[in-house]
Amino acid sequence: MxxxxxxxxxxxxxxxxxxxxxxxxxxxxxxxxxxxAAPAALRVDATAESASAAALKHYPGVIESLDKDGTVWHVDVISKDGKGHAELQVSASGSVTEQNRDTNENAAENKALVSAKVTAQQAMKAALAAHPGQVTTVEWDDDDGTASWHVEIKGKDGKTWDAQVNPATGKVTQSDSDGDSDDDGDDNN
The missing domain is CATH 1.20.5 (Single alpha-helices involved in coiled-coils or other helix-helix interfaces)
Known part of the structure; x- marks a missing residue:
């Protein structure tokens, strides 16, 4: 004891x-x-290039338009046969949400877009080579009978640069440049 x-x-x-x-x-x-302590998650916004790749992975075809709204990309894709159309949203993380899908499109109306030698992705690259920055909008434009890609770039100086890209040759021409973003109420749909 x-x-x-x-x-x-x-x-x-x-x-x-x-x-x-x-x-x-x-x-x-x-x-x-x-x-x-886990490292803080970095918020990475999807670029136009990554948003287009994510959209095409979700719905294969040809991009008709791509437009950034805050951190979300709105992407319209036409199927390769011209008969289908999907409206997609791509988040900052790259996840894709389908907003609408139509399989009754008029293929004749989409023939020029589907057969264009220069895609939206190639038009973006050409416009960025001419004016570095970040692509905020890419849009197929054939309203006046002459088809072209409209590419809007926000430069490092904060100014917006608008370009027209020839869908057959990839030649870039500047159409407009201003000191602010496209907040003029113009509907690009």
Whole structure:
């Protein structure tokens, strides 16, 4: 019995003097109790290029238009046969949500777009080569009888640069440049 008291007393002294340090050291070394701060998730906005790739993966075809609204891209895709049309939204993370799908399009109305030698993606690359920045809009335009790609780029200086890209040759011409974004109420649909 005397021996138990001495061991208990010795244990109590060790715990009182070195116990808190030992417990703290053991807790810090314990991987179950160790909490490491996870790196903060970085918000990465999808670019026009990545939004178009995500949209075409979801609905294969030809991009008719691509427009950024905040952090969401609105993408219209025409099927390769010209008969289908999908309205898609691509989030900042690259996830695709289908808003509408139609399979009764008039293929003749989409013939020029579907057969164009220069795609929306190629028009973006050509416009960016002529004026570096970020693409905010790409749109097929054949309203006046002459088809072209309209590409809008926001430059590093904050100014908007509008380009027309020839769908047969890829030649870029500047159509307009202004000091602000396209907030003039113009509907591009």
């Amino acid at each position: 005397k021996r138990t008291r001495y061991v208990s007393a010795a244990t109590a002294v060790v715990l009182m003097t070195g116990g808190p340090v030992a417990v703290a050291t053991a807790a810090a070394a314990d991987p179950v109790r160790t909490v490491t």
